[in-house]
Amino acid sequence: MNGGGRQRSGTAGVHHQRQYSDNFLDGSSNSRWLQSAGLQHLQSNNIPPLQDYNFYGGGAQGGGRMYRNAQRSFNGGNEFYMEPSTPPGNYRASTQKKSDEDSPGDFSPGLLDLHSFDTELIPEIPATNAFDGNSLYKPSRYRSSDDSEPYMMGKQTNRGRAPENVLKSFPVDKEKSSSVAKIKVVVRKRPLNKKELAKNEEDIIETYSNSLTVHETKLKVDLTQYVEKHEFVFDAVLNEEVTNDEVYRETVEPIVPIIFERTKATCFAYGQTGSGKTYTMKPLPLKASRDILRLMYHTYRNQGYQLFVSFFEIYGGKLFDLLNDRKKLCMREDGKQKVCIVGLQEYRVADVEQIKELIEKGNATRSTGTTGANEESSRSHAILQLAIKKLIDGNESKPPRPIGKLSFIDLAGSERGADTTDNDKQTRIEGAEINKSLLALKECIRALDNDQGHIPFRGSKLTEVLRDSFVGNSRTVMISCISPSSGSCEHTLNTLRYADRVKSLSKGNNSKKDVLSSTINLKESTTVPLSSVTASAYEDRTTEVWQDENDGDDFSPPEDYYEEVTPSLKNNGKVESYATTEDKLKKPSGQVKWKDLPRSEPKTMHSEDDLAELLQEEEDLVNAHRTQVEETMNIVREEMNLLVEADQPGNQLDDYITKLNAILSQKAAGIMQLQTRLAHFQKRLKEHNVLVSSAGY
């Protein structure tokens, strides 16, 4: 598709990108992420405090002044302004009828409508005028679009792309916009970090341009090891050498022009803690705003477009404004089921530096903590929104109309539910809440996947906010971040299955389900231990097998197959028990590979088929029960959370306990059934072994 996974930048930037997390330069997290984004020159200690720029000022008049300031700034002045657009009494709910538009006094104070779009169409600009680099280009007003030289008004550089090229890249984008997929799922693999290298963990992810293979080492019942191969296909797979700039080009850049065309777009990162979500997400808004401003000031010049920034987090099921001293926010639904965030401050911005400052401010305010995998772990879901609005008839005294919106969501680690086992009460509550919201997100995705009439968006604050990412005229880019390490294999598989499910939401996708591992690899890999395979015998025919057995087959794996695994219930000791180096079959690159196995004699084959079927059955059963137990645990966690929140646990404790007991008894019955089945399985396995040894195999 795009060759993203094979990209090699081959520049100094690559070297930088390949540094492991622990190798990062000293300094604040903000300066670190600017460096990681290739935007270090934006780092400035000289920027005056926001208050110096009438940060909390407002009013219709203020808005007019603000706009004029913006124009001056754009016209080469060095003035720097930012004002929130939602001062009390100054903002109109965009759901209001057109007849009300001339009555600024009726605007709902501080109410931001996340979903509403007016009906006025943006005038089409002929491509020749819109993208005429010669007529529009003002050389003194911006820099190259190169990653290391972001768009900055009032500054000039001799380096960078020719002006024509900068502007002419947009027609391409515009053409692309109509064909931009509704949902795009991209996987990003980070490099092994120092800790993982110190533990001798191996890179088990093999990437191609739009697919990847996870090589999972497993133990058979007789404790011999084998490698199970899981193949996934996505829209793009970005390997550990891909820079943040390339990530931007692959993910967000194509959707930027569309937000001028009445579209809501969302980009979110998903993955376990420490997998690189924040590292990936942080540079994107700045890069996007650079392109948005370029479009605003050139392609849509003089058309009254304005750019607004807001930044909030969902922490413990509550919303906090990251640009307004973590002020608690309220989410409300209006009569049309449109979600509004009451009190959220929006800041109008005119250049990248202002946006940079706001993002830094928000990031500094964000809730973080330390996990085993990440010293600066996000404990919240952070949502940064870039909203494009348009002045009504060029009238600066009226609030502008929302046109399009680009939201960036940095989700908390997907396995933070594991924190519920932590002794610290606060961490447990956080973990439970994160778990709940990610579970709700999964439920919504599943419901959409099944074309269910009712989508349970109200399951969590996160899904309420994300609602418009999945319905209506929207675009969604999901970046699944994965660690390459063998120790993270289970989490990685969970992330990829989750991503696979999201991918299946988009029409006409070509995503293969990860059924291969349980049907083919398992069957064949159970017959020969890995240690007995010589390196020279290395061969890979998995793809061939897949094609043979699955061509034209629209088989969908059972629901349970995609259930996410809660790590606290898993045996993480697996990291330690990973196969010894001698046991592994390696390619010259060191990548562990699955080995094709010799074809068996018909008699043995028959018994192997039986065994494989049995194994499959057992695995399905175990998966189903594990899922049930995990779901139960989630319910228990949620209930516990409710109790804590209720503040007077005694009140409803008896009810809760009765309810939980009923659920647990039901699950216990299931587990007993599983034990009976396993005993049966063990008996069959013994019989099989006898059969194999008597056949002299």
Ligand SMILES: Nc1ncnc2c1ncn2[C@@H]1O[C@H](COP(=O)(O)OP(=O)(O)OP(=O)(O)O)[C@@H](O)[C@H]1O
């Ligand atoms: N592609 C990458 N290249 C180099 N370093 C990376 C890459 N991805 C992540 N890192 C580093 O790994 C560490 C963890 O990354 P990050 O904080 O982005 O994880 P996260 O998924 O956001 O975790 P959490 O959910 O706990 O917030 C950071 O120090 C980061 O700099």
